[in-house]
Amino acid sequence: MGIIGSGPSGATLASLLAMKGIEVTLFDDGRRPDLVVGESLIPAVIPVLRKLGLEERAAAICQHKPGVTFTLNASERIDFCFQSLAGTVMPTYAYNAPRPAFDNLFDVRADELGVKRVRSRAKIERVGQDGLRLTAETLAQAPWLQSRQPDLIVDSTGRTRLFAHAMEIPAEVGPRKDVAYFAHYSGFEENQPRGQVIIGRLADGWCWRIPLRDRLSVGVVMNKDAAAHLGATPEERLEAAISRDPLLAAAGQNRRRLTEIATYTNYQLVSARGSGPGWAMTGDAFGFVDPMLSPGMHLALHSAELLAENLDDLAAYSREMRKLIRAWMGLIEYFYDGRIFAMYQSGMIFERKFPGKVTDALHNFFNGKVACMASGATTASRFGHGMLEIMSRPAGWMTDPATLAIR
Numbered sequence: 001m002g003i004i005g006s007g008p009s010g011a012t013l014a015s016l017l018a019m020k021g022i023e024v025t026l027f028d029d030g031r032r033p034d035l036v037v038g039e040s041l042i043p044a045v046i047p048v049l050r051k052l053g054l055e056e057r058a059a060a061i062c063q064h065k066p067g068v069t070f071t072l073n074a075s076e077r078i079d080f081c082f083q084s085l086a087g088t089v090m091p092t093y094a095y096n097a098p099r100p101a102f103d104n105l106f107d108v109r110a111d112e113l114g115v116k117r118v119r120s121r122a123k124i125e126r127v128g129q130d131g132l133r134l135t136a137e138t139l140a141q142a143p144w145l146q147s148r149q150p151d152l153i154v155d156s157t158g159r160t161r162l163f164a165h166a167m168e169i170p171a172e173v174g175p176r177k178d179v180a181y182f183a184h185y186s187g188f189e190e191n192q193p194r195g196q197v198i199i200g201r202l203a204d205g206w207c208w209r210i211p212l213r214d215r216l217s218v219g220v221v222m223n224k225d226a227a228a229h230l231g232a233t234p235e236e237r238l239e240a241a242i243s244r245d246p247l248l249a250a251a252g253q254n255r256r257r258l259t260e261i262a263t264y265t266n267y268q269l270v271s272a273r274g275s276g277p278g279w280a281m282t283g284d285a286f287g288f289v290d291p292m293l294s295p296g297m298h299l300a301l302h303s304a305e306l307l308a309e310n311l312d313d314l315a316a317y318s319r320e321m322r323k324l325i326r327a328w329m330g331l332i333e334y335f336y337d338g339r340i341f342a343m344y345q346s347g348m349i350f351e352r353k354f355p356g357k358v359t360d361a362l363h364n365f366f367n368g369k370v371a372c373m374a375s376g377a378t379t380a381s382r383f384g385h386g387m388l389e390i391m392s393r394p395a396g397w398m399t400d401p402a403t404l405a406i407r
């Protein structure tokens with residue numbers, strides 16, 4: 001088996017296959033920057049960490065994350081607590097991960113399990129209409145393969161999307177034309193409860209505050225045109241976005257930037273195909289939905305898990321991943337177009353008008369279902385999506401979702 005890219009997805013796949021006794025060669029070009037997005041994890045990541053025997057090591061470097069808060073404006077907030085997952089299959093917490101130290105855990109584990117490594121940029125070439133293979137030069141860098149092509153080659157190259165480019169596979173491009181700027185800070189007020197991630201609605205987009213153990217990751221996501229109005233450089237834009245938002249500005253009065261600013265654009269891409277004869281894609285190389293709700297690392301690790309379980313049916317693997325990606329897209333849309341916030345606001349109005357046990361039970365039921373979907377436990381549940389669809393209609397009569405949409 002040959003895997004290209006030793007990010008979290010590729011290294012997880014390599015470890016899972018090695019655990020099954022499969023011989024794996026992992027190629028990586030070592031081009032990981034110091035500052036990498038993907039710091040806020042969801043509970044569904046934890047079962048994979050446990051499977052790899054990595055949870056203890058992760059807990060030692062990560063910040064415990066009890067939940068996520070959405071701030072709609074200076075006075076309204078919605079708190080999601082993973083504790084509401086108690087009684088489900090999911091852990092009732094998650095982590096905020098200091099990448100790339102976190103990524104390194106996956107690399108070390110793969111090494112411990114005997115995965116063979118090639119530290120260079122792998123190259124591939126097309127074979128006929130639908131096939132792919134490693135170039136002779138790349139194959140020669142793994143002398144233990146004795147010039148034999150691996151039975152399966154996997155693209156885990158992240159946003160490089162090596163196979164999609166080589167095969168000219170089109171990508172389904174998401175509707176948003178956003179740019180994200182982020183950096184690490186000290187001196188920000190601590191999020192409450194400790195470790196809670198805060199997602200804030202901004203005048204022209206949204207922002208994240210992800211507490212790590214010794215610093216805060218602050219990012220803003222906005223339409224490219226809106227960002228251009230904030231300044232000429234990423235520094236000016238990030239600084240202006242923080243300063244003009246009342247909540248961010250107040251929390252960051254004494255802020256000090258500790259890192260360079262990283263910029264990400266054009267990231268909503270899902271490959272139109274995820275596998276073919278003797279090849280498959282995982283993680284971002286297969287598709288990345290959006291940073292909203294943080295599904296990226298979960299999809300990266302879970303795709304590795306799914307592929308390891310479906311080596312004899314790559315088409316089934318691809319179908320399952322596509323289904324999951326679509327489910328995340330559908331869920332995320334409720335946050336961008338304001339319907340989820342309208343449901344919450346309408347729920348509050350309903351609770352004030354009709355207080356009592358039935359209303360409380362309804363509130364808890366709805367909260368629990370949304371938390372389960374956003375934790376990764378039941379994201380693809382038809383019941384969950386049906387419930388959102390049905391509940392969003394009457395909610396829209398009381399609160400116009402458009403007034404709460406994220407631009």
Ligand SMILES: Cc1cc2nc3c(=O)[nH]c(=O)nc-3n(C[C@H](O)[C@H](O)[C@H](O)COP(=O)(O)OP(=O)(O)OC[C@H]3O[C@@H](n4cnc5c(N)ncnc54)[C@H](O)[C@@H]3O)c2cc1C
Nearest residue numbers: 005007008009028029038040122158283284291294296297
């Ligand atoms: C703005 C933004 C915010 C995000 N925030 C979050 C978040 O809060 N939580 C979350 O879970 N996710 C988040 N994500 C997504 C998350 O960062 C990714 O989904 C995750 O890192 C994907 O991991 P991966 O293993 O697929 O790819 P990567 O981590 O990109 O790994 C790919 C590896 O392949 C190597 N490589 C590339 N080409 C070659 C080659 N030819 N030969 C050898 N090696 C090669 C690279 O050097 C790298 O090591 C965010 C994404 C964006 C854009």
